[in-house]
Amino acid sequence: MNGVLRCAVCDKPVDMIETVNDPMTWNRIFRAYCHGEVEEATISDLTIVDSLGIQFDTAFRRAKLERPNEKSTT
Ligand SMILES: [Zn+2]
Numbered sequence: 413m414n415g416v417l418r419c420a421v422c423d424k425p426v427d428m429i430e431t432v433n434d435p436m437t438w439n440r441i442f443r444a445y446c447h448g449e450v451e452e453a454t455i456s457d458l459t460i461v462d463s464l465g466i467q468f469d470t471a472f473r474r475a476k477l478e479r480p481n482e483k484s485t486t
Contacts, residue, residue, distance in 0.1 A: 419446040 419426045426446040433440055437456075444451045 417444050419444070422447055 416425045417429055418424065426444040428445040430443040430445070431440060432443070434454075439454045439456050442453045442455065444453075
């Protein structure tokens with residue numbers, strides 16, 4: 413797994429990434445920790461096999477969109 417997961421809110425790499433294998437579903441769970449929040453993404457084992465070149469993109473994009481304080485009034 414290559415790439416750096418960047419935080420869309422802080423505009424920097426996230427503080428920590430944790431990967432957990434779910435023994436019930438064989439999915440892999442990625443947790444990105446940043447600015448006191450956790451974003452969790454589940455990737456199925458098939459997805460991992462199919463796309464070995466999978467790369468991290470940006471986390472917390474939704475969080476940024478939902479941030480009410482970021483609205484600029486001009
Ligand atoms: Zn952040």
